[in-house]
Amino acid sequence: MATIYEVSKAAGVSLATVSRVMNGNSKVSERTRNKVLKAMDELGYRPNAIAQSLASNRTNSVGLLVSELHGSFFGDLMSTVEKELRADGKHVIITAGHSDEAREKEAIEFLKSRRCDALILHAEAVCDDYLRELNESGVSLVLVNRMVPGMEQQCFVLDNEAGGYLATKAAIDAGHRDIGYISGPQSKEDARQRLAGHVRALREAGLNTENALVYQGDYHESEGANGFKQLWQQHPGFSALICANDEMASGAMTAAREEGINVPEQLSVVGFDDVLFARYLHPRLTTVDNPVSAMGLMAARWVLHNVYKKKLSGVIKNVFLPELISRDSLGTHL
Incomplete structure (x- = not known):
């Protein structure tokens, strides 16, 4: 197995230069770097990762x-x-x-x-x-x-509060006034902020926030389904459902279809995150981008x-x- 000394000799550079190349030091010229890398390749030299980390105080x-x-x-x-x-x-x-x-x-x-x-x-x-x-x-x-x-x-x-506001305001701007909400777990800051944005949009539109239709989910698809069922039983006929993430929105849409409720003709649904599958659901999911x-x-x-x-x-x-x-x-x- 080749050694660092052989690489140094083959490349015509010092041991320190070979070490600098191995550790990604920017002070080495591109021409010198290429010479060292070529010598390493021709000799089949593989740097010892442990030795490198000890020498550079970096594990990469x-x-x-x-x-x-x-x-x-x-x-x-x-x-x-x-x-x-x-x-x-x-x-x-x-x-x-x-x-x-x-x-x-x-x-x-x-x-x-x-x-x-x-x-x-x-x-x-x-x-x-x-x-x-x-x-x-x-x-x-x-x-x-x-x-x-x-x-x-x-x-x-x-800005999760602004995102929660955007989702609910979109439903309000589309004429919805009877709106349910499936939140994430309120132990999580992003879930609390999204719910706060939802409440702000309701309040701004003059809608009731004291007895708002809210179900606390856990960001998983199954809780979207459970949340829809409980809210629908509590207040059948609401026209829009805002979900704090796309997984729960997907679960809610599936549960609605199983109840014979058409989306969006009878129930509009808005998600949050814009994960990949959101554009492939049927109907395609309106959502808030979470980059x-x-x-x-x-x-x-x-x-x-x-x-x-x-x-x-x-x-x-x-x-x-x-x-x-x-x-x-x-x-x-x-």
Whole structure:
């Protein structure tokens, strides 16, 4: 097996230069870098990852914590982060916290034990103080879909309140006044904000908010179905249903069809997230865009710039504004 000394001799450069190439040092000229890489390739030299990390104090790995490993939302986040970091030679270690405080902390400790150079966290259960302490301990971290006071430049978030407002206002503008709502779990900040936006839209239109039709779901498809059934039993005949994510909207639409209720002729449905399947439902789902891929991209770029000192073009955007995606599931109510 070839050694670093043989690579140095074949390329006609010093050992230090070979080491700089292996560690991605930007001070090496492109011509010299290519000479070293060619020599490594011809000799079949493979750098020892452990030795590299000890020498550079970098593992070239980034930890990614998500709430769940299933579903389009987290799939988009994981895919975007991995693609952006992999393009720069970094690897991603992924683990799940399942929206549970103890499991989130355990997952974060696991990523730290793997000597990840930085952490990208979609953390929902741990408190702000824990995240601030983690940040102040010297761990390089960024947060996706969460704003922690004092860490604003490391947070990448959607204005969820504005998104909840947009979804309900779209139904109101289409003539609906009798509107049901299936929220996410109110233990989650994004769910609370989306519900607050819904209430703001009702109040602005002069509609009743005291006895509003609201069912608390868990962001899963089955709770969309359960939520629709309970709300319909409680107040049959409401004309529009706003759901705090697309999975629950899909479940609600299926349950409505099973009851012989046509969407959107008898019931309009609006979702939230604009996951991939939303455009393939029948009817195609009107929803609010939640740019999780863009947030993941910004988080990855923050890591590349601030941890790996890579020069980037363009600005790093922290707060994203929602957009209504109009399709076929929202009809006009006369």
